[in-house]
Amino acid sequence: MAAALLLVLVFAALCLCVGGAGSTDTVSAGRPLAGGDARLVSNNRKFALGFFQSQQASEEFGGSKWYLGIWFSAVPDLTTVWVANGANPILDGASPELAISADGDLAVFNRANATITWSTKSANGSGSTANDTSAVLLNSGNLVLLDASNHSGQPRILWQSFDHPTDTLLPSAKLGRDKLTGLNRRLVSNKTPAGPPSPGAYCYEVDSATPQLVLKLCDSSATYWATGSWNGKYFAAIPELSGNVPTFQLAFVDNGREEYLQYNVTDEAVVTRNIIDAAGQNKHQVWLDASRGWLTLYATPKGQCDVYGVCGPNTVCAYSLRPLCSCMKGFSVWSPEDWAQGDRSGGCVRC
Ligand SMILES: *[C@@H]1O[C@H](CO)[C@@H](O)[C@H](O)[C@H]1NC(C)=O
Ligand SMILES: *[C@@H]1O[C@H](CO)[C@@H](O)[C@H](O)[C@H]1NC(C)=O
Ligand SMILES: *[C@@H]1O[C@H](CO)[C@@H](O)[C@H](O)[C@H]1NC(C)=O
Numbered sequence: 001m002a003a004a005l006l007l008v009l010v011f012a013a014l015c016l017c018v019g020g021a022g023s024t025d026t027v028s029a030g031r032p033l034a035g036g037d038a039r040l041v042s043n044n045r046k047f048a049l050g051f052f053q054s055q056q057a058s059e060e061f062g063g064s065k066w067y068l069g070i071w072f073s074a075v076p077d078l079t080t081v082w083v084a085n086g087a088n089p090i091l092d093g094a095s096p097e098l099a100i101s102a103d104g105d106l107a108v109f110n111r112a113n114a115t116i117t118w119s120t121k122s123a124n125g126s127g128s129t130a131n132d133t134s135a136v137l138l139n140s141g142n143l144v145l146l147d148a149s150n151h152s153g154q155p156r157i158l159w160q161s162f163d164h165p166t167d168t169l170l171p172s173a174k175l176g177r178d179k180l181t182g183l184n185r186r187l188v189s190n191k192t193p194a195g196p197p198s199p200g201a202y203c204y205e206v207d208s209a210t211p212q213l214v215l216k217l218c219d220s221s222a223t224y225w226a227t228g229s230w231n232g233k234y235f236a237a238i239p240e241l242s243g244n245v246p247t248f249q250l251a252f253v254d255n256g257r258e259e260y261l262q263y264n265v266t267d268e269a270v271v272t273r274n275i276i277d278a279a280g281q282n283k284h285q286v287w288l289d290a291s292r293g294w295l296t297l298y299a300t301p302k303g304q305c306d307v308y309g310v311c312g313p314n315t316v317c318a319y320s321l322r323p324l325c326s327c328m329k330g331f332s333v334w335s336p337e338d339w340a341q342g343d344r345s346g347g348c349v350r351c
């Protein structure tokens with residue numbers, strides 16, 4: 001009985017999905033993604049790509065600060081897995097358009113005056129033209145720019161969002177270095193937990209010397225947590241992964257060409273992510289539809305106070321306090337506005 005009910009529910013969900021036809025996963029010459037509400041949707045419907053505005057950002061800038069991003073379709077609150085222009089929001093009043101440029105790049109155009117505000121800057125010099133390239137949002141959540149001019153071979157990847165991660169590592173994406181090209185894929189935290197997607201202070205990246213993965217300040221060598229070396233199955237500092245985790249595969253690959261961490265899930269329906277959060281912790285999470293929330297499988301470092309400078313200068317971090325951070329005696333919060341949004345980098349100053 002229960003099983004039959006479940007089957008009905010699953011079937012109903014499938015029907016709903018198929019009913020939403022009309023969207024596409026591709027941008028190509030003459031087929032742009034125009035306007036604020038337009039979306040690309042991956043073929044499996046797991047990911048969507050489009051322009052969005054951040055709540056805080058629009059209050060500050062009169063409702064005209066746009067970001068291009070990819071997010072989970074299944075998660076009700078917009079939860080991005082990648083943002084193109086977190087450091088350079090589009091300030092134009094006119095709604096932006098994602099299209100293939102004349103030289104075959106994927107670019108964001110300001111429709112008012114046809115200027116380019118963001119571009120993959122990858123097709124230039126490759127000999128590609130607009131009619132050869134197209135951008136596809138894959139089932140993995142990877143946005144790829146393809147050149148299909150060689151009709152006898154596979155389309156060539158000119159650019160992919162997985163090579164330019166923001167704060168999220170998705171299954172099958174690589175976190176680490178290409179030793180030949182020097183490309184270093186690392187996660188960068190957001191400045192605030194819920195504010196605009198602008199890059200913060202913390203990074204999760206490969207440390208080639210050991211090799212291992214480390215959490216550190218992006219612009220200095222200050223490391224505050226490390227995985228320790230890979231033993232072929234797991235990292236000593238993440239014992240949660242030492243057993244066999246069902247449907248979950250993890251590898252640290254180190255060869256002459258590359259050095260990276262990668263994880264996969266065998267069940268494509270699982271919605272999962274590995275993030276560095278605004279407070280500098282690395283978390284592996286799974287979305288639970290039943291409770292409509294993220295379940296954290298592990299967080300590192302375990303204690304939030306173990307994150308370097310988590311409360312900013314002249315502060316105290318203590319688990320007995322709610323909230324965690326407070327000013328040292330004789331000091332007061334430098335920027336109450338930033339502090340309230342969870343950006344503690346300004347810390348406290350003498351009263
Ligand atoms: C295009 O318009 C935007 C505002 O809508 C402006 O900021 C930008 O400078 C303009 N660019 C050119 C080349 O006119
Ligand atoms: C393309 O590359 C050439 C040479 O590297 C450079 O001079 C030119 O400005 C580039 N064009 C664009 C649109 O980036
Ligand atoms: C691209 O294709 C369109 C439509 O087929 C055609 O009009 C245009 O001349 C082509 N452009 C180039 C550079 O080949």
Ligand SMILES: *[C@@H]1O[C@H](CO)[C@@H](O)[C@H](O)[C@H]1NC(C)=O
Nearest residue numbers: 149150151152153154155156
């Ligand atoms: C086109 O693809 C074929 C098959 O992979 C390959 O042998 C050939 O070298 C490619 N041509 C060019 C110009 O890249």
Ligand SMILES: *[C@@H]1O[C@H](CO)[C@@H](O)[C@H](O)[C@H]1NC(C)=O
Nearest residue numbers: 172249250251252262263264
């Ligand atoms: C993940 O899947 C990709 C694509 O199938 C595969 O090449 C890679 O080896 C897998 N990685 C792990 C850690 O299982």
